[in-house]
Amino acid sequence: MPSIPRESKYRPFRPGRLAIHAVLLVLSFLFLLPLILLVSASLSSETDISTYGFTFLPHRVTFAAYEYVLQNPSQIVTAYAVTVTVTVIGTLAGVLVMALLAYPLSRTDFSWRRPLSFVVFFTLLFSGGLVPLYILVTHYLQIQDTLWALILPYLVMPWYVFLLRAYFAGLPRELIDAAKVDGAGEWRIFFQIIVPLSRPALATVALFCALTYWNDWYLALLFINNPALEPLQYLLYQISTNIETLQTSSQAFGVQIPALSAQMAIAVLAIGPITLAFLAVQKHFISGVTLGGVKGE
Amino acid sequence: MMLPGLIVLFVFAYLPMFGIIIAFKDYRAYQGVVGSRWVGLKNFYYLFETDDARRIVVNTLEMNALFIASVLLVALAIALLLKEVQGSSRWLAKFYQSTLFFPYLFSYVIINYFVFALLNRSDGLVNHSLQAVGGSAVSWYQSPQYWPVILTLVTVWKNGGFWSIVYLAGMLAINPELYEAATMDGASKWRQIWHITLPMLKPLIIINVLLSIGRIFYADFGLFYQVTRNAPELYPATDVIDTYVYRTLTSIGDVGMASAAGTFQAVIGFVLVLFSNWLVRRTEPQSAIF
Numbered sequence: 001m002p003s004i005p006r007e008s009k010y011r012p013f014r015p016g017r018l019a020i021h022a023v024l025l026v027l028s029f030l031f032l033l034p035l036i037l038l039v040s041a042s043l044s045s046e047t048d049i050s051t052y053g054f055t056f057l058p059h060r061v062t063f064a065a066y067e068y069v070l071q072n073p074s075q076i077v078t079a080y081a082v083t084v085t086v087t088v089i090g091t092l093a094g095v096l097v098m099a100l101l102a103y104p105l106s107r108t109d110f111s112w113r114r115p116l117s118f119v120v121f122f123t124l125l126f127s128g129g130l131v132p133l134y135i136l137v138t139h140y141l142q143i144q145d146t147l148w149a150l151i152l153p154y155l156v157m158p159w160y161v162f163l164l165r166a167y168f169a170g171l172p173r174e175l176i177d178a179a180k181v182d183g184a185g186e187w188r189i190f191f192q193i194i195v196p197l198s199r200p201a202l203a204t205v206a207l208f209c210a211l212t213y214w215n216d217w218y219l220a221l222l223f224i225n226n227p228a229l230e231p232l233q234y235l236l237y238q239i240s241t242n243i244e245t246l247q248t249s250s251q252a253f254g255v256q257i258p259a260l261s262a263q264m265a266i267a268v269l270a271i272g273p274i275t276l277a278f279l280a281v282q283k284h285f286i287s288g289v290t291l292g293g294v295k296g297e
Numbered sequence: 298m299m300l301p302g303l304i305v306l307f308v309f310a311y312l313p314m315f316g317i318i319i320a321f322k323d324y325r326a327y328q329g330v331v332g333s334r335w336v337g338l339k340n341f342y343y344l345f346e347t348d349d350a351r352r353i354v355v356n357t358l359e360m361n362a363l364f365i366a367s368v369l370l371v372a373l374a375i376a377l378l379l380k381e382v383q384g385s386s387r388w389l390a391k392f393y394q395s396t397l398f399f400p401y402l403f404s405y406v407i408i409n410y411f412v413f414a415l416l417n418r419s420d421g422l423v424n425h426s427l428q429a430v431g432g433s434a435v436s437w438y439q440s441p442q443y444w445p446v447i448l449t450l451v452t453v454w455k456n457g458g459f460w461s462i463v464y465l466a467g468m469l470a471i472n473p474e475l476y477e478a479a480t481m482d483g484a485s486k487w488r489q490i491w492h493i494t495l496p497m498l499k500p501l502i503i504i505n506v507l508l509s510i511g512r513i514f515y516a517d518f519g520l521f522y523q524v525t526r527n528a529p530e531l532y533p534a535t536d537v538i539d540t541y542v543y544r545t546l547t548s549i550g551d552v553g554m555a556s557a558a559g560t561f562q563a564v565i566g567f568v569l570v571l572f573s574n575w576l577v578r579r580t581e582p583q584s585a586i587f
Contacts, residue, residue, distance in 0.1 A: 132316020
């Protein structure tokens with residue numbers, strides 16, 4: 001983002017500009033509205049929801065839904081553990097594998113550069129679709145109901161390979177040549193020169209990979225039947241389609257069922273980490289969008 | 298060095314490509330993909346005999362066309378607004394960008410929760426508001442006629458901020474001297490937008506729109522599956538190729554029909570990508586993807 005000239009910082013608000021601010025403020029509020037509703041419902045009692053419906057502010061704030069959800073947390077803890085494991089392994093492995101793939105493709109002295117770039121690129125143009133992938137994973141690889149099925153299909157994402165390739169290609173060539181003169185091998189050049197210099201691009205790709213893994217429920221929907229391997233998003237999906245899961249487990253204890261508020265509380269628990277992470281690194285996220293976007297993604 | 302990445306691509310991208318032959322076979326799990334009997338175009342024949350085929354193709358194209366146009370208009374409008382406040386308050390400008398980008402972070406599972414809080418029949422905010430002003434409650438999840446609008450709103454909400462940041466970056470890259478010269482000549486803000494900002498953004502807009510058109514045959518599965526709660530009552534408006542393939546494969550278990558629909562999508566999709574790239578090359582040769 002280009003820096004703003006000093007004097008403009010103190011420019012007074014003009015009426016026209018004030019109107020634009022008003023529009024943007026309203027818009028921002030509208031964009032946050034669903035989130036506010038969700039948080040409010042998670043802090044409401046079940047009776048208040050059925051009397052007043054979903055409201056922006058809870059009529060009476062109660063943590064009953066969270067208490068209820070965390071009273072018997074094993075399912076949520078397991079799902080959290082699966083999601084964190086998949087996100088961490090998938091992101092680290094994905095960034096590494098994609099960077100290793102992108103680096104040779106960025107080197108003009110690599111003679112297989114063009115054909116292999118096309119091999120990567122073609123997967124963006126054409127895909128076999130769901131049926132062959134499903135049969136491959138369940139019938140031939142037989143990795144359904146393993147963490148592999150949740151990680152491997154997203155490991156190499158061609159857009160990010162090209163984003164990294166473009167970034168690597170922009171690094172000064174002399175550095176590589178100098179390192180070669182000093183007798184460094186290709187692996188050393190990659191890990192000791194290229195990787196440290198490419199932190200911004202690697203961080204951007206890591207962020208978006210992490211987001212993909214954290215938010216994924218699709219691979220679980222296709223390939224996971226074992227409750228112990230259900231990621232958080234998939235658990236949320238099941239809860240929303242099947243309120244009875246919660247109800248039957250609570251009837252055993254003879255307590256009132258905070259079905260709706262409990263659902264919303266679990267959703268808040270699921271989006272909490274990603275919201276915090278976003279607040280911490282929003283600058284990188286937004287610059288990452290422009291890094292990939294303006295180049296014509 | 299490249300081996301791990303190439304192996305992953307080979308297994309998870311190239312092997313499924315060869316898997317499209319399943320669409321021309323009578324697939325039996327015990328015989329495998331290679332061993333199953335060839336049946337020619339029979340699966341396609343069955344598929345296009347159903348009413349579903351027309352419905353899912355029309356829905357996919359209609360909804361995606363709606364999404365492309367609305368996201369573009371809203372994202373451009375937001376970007377223009379954001380650009381105007383860039384100079385006035387840094388803190389607020391950042392706040393708007395972050396807030397508008399925020400929905401991009403949510404999965405469709407979470408978005409389903411949001412939409413449910415708004416639309417569910419008895420407790421949803423929309424029905425409560427309708428009743429407060431004397432209207433009557435609507436069973437949203439049983440009324441397909443509203444869903445093209447609802448899903449468009451959801452898509453704009455989720456992706457509008459993302460694309461506005463892309464377009465804003467494009468706008469900030471425009472040479473400020475152009476605006477200074479225009480202001481000196483007494484050009485109004487509207488004229489500046491119309492004669493400087495939009496023309497300078499044209500290449501970026503064209504590429505993004507053509508890329509989306511290249512993918513118009515692919516629906517956003519999560520949007521159509523999660524946000525509609527997969528309600529059969531809504532299928533007339535919301536059943537798209539991707540949800541049809543998924544349902545036919547997993548709940549009906551008709552591999553032949555599902556793979557016929559999937560292969561049809563893959564082939565037409567491929568042709569559309571090639572076509573849209575050809576169009577890009579004709580209009581903006583330097584930004585063609587290949």
